[in-house]
Amino acid sequence: MSNKFQHLALNIYALMLKNIYPIILLICSFGIYFTHYGTPGAMFWDENYHVASAQKHIDGVMYMEPHPPLGKMMMGLAEAVLDPNANIDKQKFNHTDHIEGSDTPAGMKYTGYRWPSVVLMAFSVLFFYGILHRITQHQLVAFLFSSFIIFDNALVIQARAAMLEGIQLFFVLAELYCFVCVVTRGTPIRLKDYALLGLVIGLGISVKVTSAIELLLFVMLFGVDQWKNIQNHNYRKLAQRLIITIPIGVIPIILVFMSVFYIHIGMGTKVIAGKTYKASPEYLQAIQRGDTWSPSTFVVGLRDNLKYMSEYADGVPRLDESKPGENGSFAMDWLLGKKTISYRWDKDTVNGQVEVRYMNIVANPIIWFSVLGGIVLSLGLIMSKFIYGHKEKYTPLFYWICAFTSLYMFYMIAILQIERVMYLYHYLVPLVFGMLNLALVFSYIYREDILSNNKHMWINLSLYITLVIAVFAFFSPFTYGFPMTENQFDMRNWFSFWKLEVVK
Amino acid sequence: MKTIPFNKNTVFSILLAIIVVAIIHRITPPYVEDVFDVVVSKNRTTITDIHQARDIETSKVVKVDRLNLEEKSRFRHPKLGDIGYSNDFFVDIDSTFLVKKAGDYVFYLGSDDGFSFSIDGKKICEWTHERPFTTDVCRVNLTAGQHNFKVAHYQGYGNAGFVMKYAFAAHRKQYLAGENSRYLEF
Numbered sequence: 001m002s003n004k005f006q007h008l009a010l011n012i013y014a015l016m017l018k019n020i021y022p023i024i025l026l027i028c029s030f031g032i033y034f035t036h037y038g039t040p041g042a043m044f045w046d047e048n049y050h051v052a053s054a055q056k057h058i059d060g061v062m063y064m065e066p067h068p069p070l071g072k073m074m075m076g077l078a079e080a081v082l083d084p085n086a087n088i089d090k091q092k093f094n095h096t097d098h099i100e101g102s103d104t105p106a107g108m109k110y111t112g113y114r115w116p117s118v119v120l121m122a123f124s125v126l127f128f129y130g131i132l133h134r135i136t137q138h139q140l141v142a143f144l145f146s147s148f149i150i151f152d153n154a155l156v157i158q159a160r161a162a163m164l165e166g167i168q169l170f171f172v173l174a175e176l177y178c179f180v181c182v183v184t185r186g187t188p189i190r191l192k193d194y195a196l197l198g199l200v201i202g203l204g205i206s207v208k209v210t211s212a213i214e215l216l217l218f219v220m221l222f223g224v225d226q227w228k229n230i231q232n233h234n235y236r237k238l239a240q241r242l243i244i245t246i247p248i249g250v251i252p253i254i255l256v257f258m259s260v261f262y263i264h265i266g267m268g269t270k271v272i273a274g275k276t277y278k279a280s281p282e283y284l285q286a287i288q289r290g291d292t293w294s295p296s297t298f299v300v301g302l303r304d305n306l307k308y309m310s311e312y313a314d315g316v317p318r319l320d321e322s323k324p325g326e327n328g329s330f331a332m333d334w335l336l337g338k339k340t341i342s343y344r345w346d347k348d349t350v351n352g353q354v355e356v357r358y359m360n361i362v363a364n365p366i367i368w369f370s371v372l373g374g375i376v377l378s379l380g381l382i383m384s385k386f387i388y389g390h391k392e393k394y395t396p397l398f399y400w401i402c403a404f405t406s407l408y409m410f411y412m413i414a415i416l417q418i419e420r421v422m423y424l425y426h427y428l429v430p431l432v433f434g435m436l437n438l439a440l441v442f443s444y445i446y447r448e449d450i451l452s453n454n455k456h457m458w459i460n461l462s463l464y465i466t467l468v469i470a471v472f473a474f475f476s477p478f479t480y481g482f483p484m485t486e487n488q489f490d491m492r493n494w495f496s497f498w499k500l501e502v503v504k
Numbered sequence: 505m506k507t508i509p510f511n512k513n514t515v516f517s518i519l520l521a522i523i524v525v526a527i528i529h530r531i532t533p534p535y536v537e538d539v540f541d542v543v544v545s546k547n548r549t550t551i552t553d554i555h556q557a558r559d560i561e562t563s564k565v566v567k568v569d570r571l572n573l574e575e576k577s578r579f580r581h582p583k584l585g586d587i588g589y590s591n592d593f594f595v596d597i598d599s600t601f602l603v604k605k606a607g608d609y610v611f612y613l614g615s616d617d618g619f620s621f622s623i624d625g626k627k628i629c630e631w632t633h634e635r636p637f638t639t640d641v642c643r644v645n646l647t648a649g650q651h652n653f654k655v656a657h658y659q660g661y662g663n664a665g666f667v668m669k670y671a672f673a674a675h676r677k678q679y680l681a682g683e684n685s686r687y688l689e690f
Contacts, residue, residue, distance in 0.1 A: 263618055264636040349562060353562070354562065366523070385632050445512060446512065446513075449512070449513065455515065456514075456517070457516075459514050460513055460517055460520060462518045463520055464516075464520060467520065467523065467524065469529070474531070486586075487533065490585065491531050491533065492531075494638070504589065
């Protein structure tokens with residue numbers, strides 16, 4: 001018996017030792033994302049919309065929204081399960097799409113609605129680490145660069161809220177991990193790999209449609225799958241494979257998307273306060289009949305929902321930088337963290353000194369500027385091969401750099417085509433691509449030093465990561481709403497183009 | 505062709521050092537010599553006169569080297585930046601100075617809005633109400649030795665600023681208050 005116990009303990013110890021890096025990352029990630037995530041005890045930015053929508057899921061109220069409903073469904077589920085507001089009447093949330101302060105009952109807690117974003121984002125570090133580990137085949141490099149996803153101020157503030165980006169990034173990283181696993185597995189790519197990828201991409205798109213950028217992974221997967229046929233110009237075989245793989249990949253996406261909307265439409269069993277959201281008479285009649293789960297209602301409900309999403313997007317104003325208080329910014333400005341958004345602030349006077357708790361989305365400049373540097377370096381590397389004809393030193397790593405640079409570039413190009421106003425947090429998805437890319441560019445440049453365990457390189461890298469963490473800590477008052485005096489604010493107002501605004 | 509030796513790790517170290525130095529430089533608070541204690545007090549009500557009854561909400565003491573507190577039409581120190589409030593505040597300076605050479609002195613007091621200036625308890629000059637930035641010329645005869653001066657200044661709304669200079673009347677060369685010369689020492 002004792003031998004068995006000893007054996008089990010040794011196995012657990014060995015397993016922990018083997019996974020020590022992901023375990024440390026997970027502990028750090030939960031420490032940063034999960035600690036006191038119920039603060040501030042008031043809604044900020046888009047929480048006012050998403051909490052209203054999530055509550056409608058709980059109460060079975062029909063609603064339509066510009067984003068697909070999966071994120072809000074998860075928020076509603078967490079609120080219903082954790083039930084931190086058991087004795088609070090939240091009925092007013094069902095009467096509006098944007099909760100005002102006056103509609104918020106006293107004692108309201110947001111730990112339920114925020115839970116999915118916080119927890120999924122905290123777990124995302126495992127995917128991030130897994131991606132880097134599988135590509136670089138080096139635990140320590142993957143471990144050190146995974147700190148990017150934990151210690152970026154913009155990611156942390158956005159994910160510690162009842163907003164969609166934390167959930168979206170979890171699925172985006174899950175898709176990437178799935179893709180990397182399939183490609184690095186070393187066995188032929190099977191049709192079920194396309195289906196699995198489609199399934200995860202479908203989940204991402206069901207949270208936020210910008211996740212559709214990951215559809216590019218299908219193109220890449222097909223490229224890897226059919227590399228020999230591409231090289232041999234075997235168009236017939238390529239076409240044959242394409243005819244099979246397109247439906248195998250796309251059908252799961254459609255199924256997931258449709259299933260999410262089926263549940264959303266089915267759960268919307270009542271219309272409150274005459275809020276019909278341009279629903280068609282057929283759809284409204286079906287709700288009145290209590291027939292929301294029938295296939296016919298799903299068809300009209302889905303049509304009405306998609307129409308609403310499209311019309312809403314058309315109605316969003318364009319960026320107007322001359323407008324006072326404009327929070328939106330031009331996509332190319334995001335690369336350097338312009339412009340920050342003041343989500344909320346609370347002013348207090350302590351011992352005659354004015355202190356303000358800011359909740360601002362602000363970049364960790366070390367990470368953001370490095371990501372930009374990484375993109376510049378990788379573009380140079382790609383050009384050196386395809387334009388100047390230089391041979392790459394490490395072929396697999398080179399093509400991974402191509403993949404992540406392409407994802408980054410295509411996302412930015414796609415965003416630049418959108419006319420409606422966009423915000424700094426729309427950069428978080430390409431930022432994650434850029435973080436992964438930077439780790440790979442570093443591995444490419446310092447490959448020999450990594451393999452030969454060059455001390456100078458490890459000291460440099462450790463100092464760099466320490467700097468990332470120190471700068472995160474320095475800007476953390478903006479992320480966690482720690483009180484700051486005007487002088488402390490000025491000390492953090494590094495760049496005028498960030499457009500941070502002091503509260504006097 | 506020989507290539508220039510290029511150590512990637514050294515380049516990385518240099519880059520890191522530059523970043524760290526730049527950050528330290530950026531976050532180190534500006535330092536100026538502690539010559540005057542400038543008391544800035546935010547008033548709860550609108551200020552229209554330097555002598556009106558004060559209703560102070562909050563006060564702060566800012567240590568400055570020179571009384572050159574007008575920049576970009578704001579109550580602002582060249583190194584310390586904005587040191588006032590947005591509007592309706594009083595500024596009080598109470599300090600000693602040493603007269604090295606007895607004689608006639610000229611004090612130049614520029615303010616937006618009002619001010620009151622006295623030496624050894626005797627009012628020398630004042631402008632009691634609002635105005636755009638304007639400089640008053642105030643003459644006084646000083647004996648050699650230690651003296652005390654007091655300045656009260658207020659800012660209502662709009663542009664702001666306060667500058668105090670001095671000159672030995674016979675020579676006319678102007679010095680900022682806080683700047684030692686062969687005539688005065690602060």
